[in-house]
Amino acid sequence: METTGTQRVCMITGASSGIGRETAFELAARGYELILVCRDLLRGEATVREIVRRTRNASVDLRIADLSSPRAIRNLSHEFLLEARPLHVLVNNAGILNTRRRETGEGIEEVWAVNHLAYFHLTLLLLERIRESAPARVVNVSSDAHRMARIDLDDPGFSQRPYRGLAVYAQSKLANLLFSYELARRLSGTGVTVNCLHPGTVATGLGRNNPGAWPWLTRLISPLLWRARRGARTSVWLASAPEIEHTTGRYFQNCRERRSARLSYDRSLQRRLWELSLKQVGLG
Numbered sequence: 001m002e003t004t005g006t007q008r009v010c011m012i013t014g015a016s017s018g019i020g021r022e023t024a025f026e027l028a029a030r031g032y033e034l035i036l037v038c039r040d041l042l043r044g045e046a047t048v049r050e051i052v053r054r055t056r057n058a059s060v061d062l063r064i065a066d067l068s069s070p071r072a073i074r075n076l077s078h079e080f081l082l083e084a085r086p087l088h089v090l091v092n093n094a095g096i097l098n099t100r101r102r103e104t105g106e107g108i109e110e111v112w113a114v115n116h117l118a119y120f121h122l123t124l125l126l127l128e129r130i131r132e133s134a135p136a137r138v139v140n141v142s143s144d145a146h147r148m149a150r151i152d153l154d155d156p157g158f159s160q161r162p163y164r165g166l167a168v169y170a171q172s173k174l175a176n177l178l179f180s181y182e183l184a185r186r187l188s189g190t191g192v193t194v195n196c197l198h199p200g201t202v203a204t205g206l207g208r209n210n211p212g213a214w215p216w217l218t219r220l221i222s223p224l225l226w227r228a229r230r231g232a233r234t235s236v237w238l239a240s241a242p243e244i245e246h247t248t249g250r251y252f253q254n255c256r257e258r259r260s261a262r263l264s265y266d267r268s269l270q271r272r273l274w275e276l277s278l279k280q281v282g283l284g
């Protein structure tokens with residue numbers, strides 16, 4: 001499927017802040033046609049204006065969707081699929097870290113819903129278009145925090161376990177890897193690659209929505225952390241570098257391949273997560 005010119009089309013979620021925003025700036029500067037998925041209209045519009053002003057690339061569209069809602073994800077993809085537009089790159093980036101348990105309107109724990117189910121759901125709903133647009137790429141922003149995760153598919157929402165924000169976050173980031181590896185295998189030979197990354201430890205808005213000490217603590221240590229622009233480097237590279245056009249099912253940090261935690265390669269766990277996710281997003 002061809003775009004109007006030679007531009008490649010890229011959708012980025014969570015593009016109004018942090019790593020997603022910088023990924024959008026960099027890809028716009030490289031001439032990509034962008035679709036930014038943001039949950040807040042004003043922040044989204046301000047981001048689009050700033051990207052157009054600074055990069056002189058006017059091909060930047062905004063879509064508003066709260067990715068904790070399966071209905072919003074369905075509407076977002078439905079509207080996109082109505083347009084006869086290719087999708088060469090999908091960057092699943094939107095993420096949250098909660099220190100207190102919250103549920104979505106569907107009764108799903110919020111971090112699981114945004115950090116894992118939204119990646120899974122949006123990718124599956126757009127998959128046919130991505131396949132038609134091959135060579136194409138799915139880039140999933142995970143985290144090295146996945147290394148401390150204990151995943152429990154009987155209780156992914158931590159309703160039966162003590163709610164510890166970092167453990168909940170780490171589990172969702174392990175799910176990003178399990179999903180990426182399973183999807184990469186399912187898409188083998190289609191010209192669609194799927195890769196996952198750790199962006200580094202980056203000063204962003206992550207966790208600042210929480211009450212208590214977390215926002216204060218993250219502000220305090222932020223001078224020690226990477227700037228968001230540096231944190232976007234591996235996402236941008238995986239989305240655009242010609243040398244990895246055929247690389248799939250891998251984990252990267254600093255634009256270099258790394259092994260992820262042993263548990264992430266467990267194929268039976270990958271398949272069980274796939275089945276559970278299908279049910280949870282209503283595609284089962």
Ligand SMILES: NC(=O)c1ccc[n+]([C@@H]2O[C@H](COP(=O)([O-])OP(=O)(O)OC[C@H]3O[C@@H](n4cnc5c(N)ncnc54)[C@H](OP(=O)(O)O)[C@@H]3O)[C@@H](O)[C@H]2O)c1
Nearest residue numbers: 014016017018019039067068094095143201202204205206
């Ligand atoms: N920062 C780090 O050190 C670090 C380390 C490892 C991995 N990561 C990963 O990097 C990714 C980006 O995070 P970040 O650090 O750049 O944090 P961030 O600045 O807080 O950005 C997160 C983005 O996700 C969006 N978002 C959150 N909930 C959403 C929802 N329900 N619907 C739609 N969008 C939603 C936010 O929208 P708003 O602008 O409206 O808040 C924001 O644009 C995440 O997947 C995170 O897990 C970050």
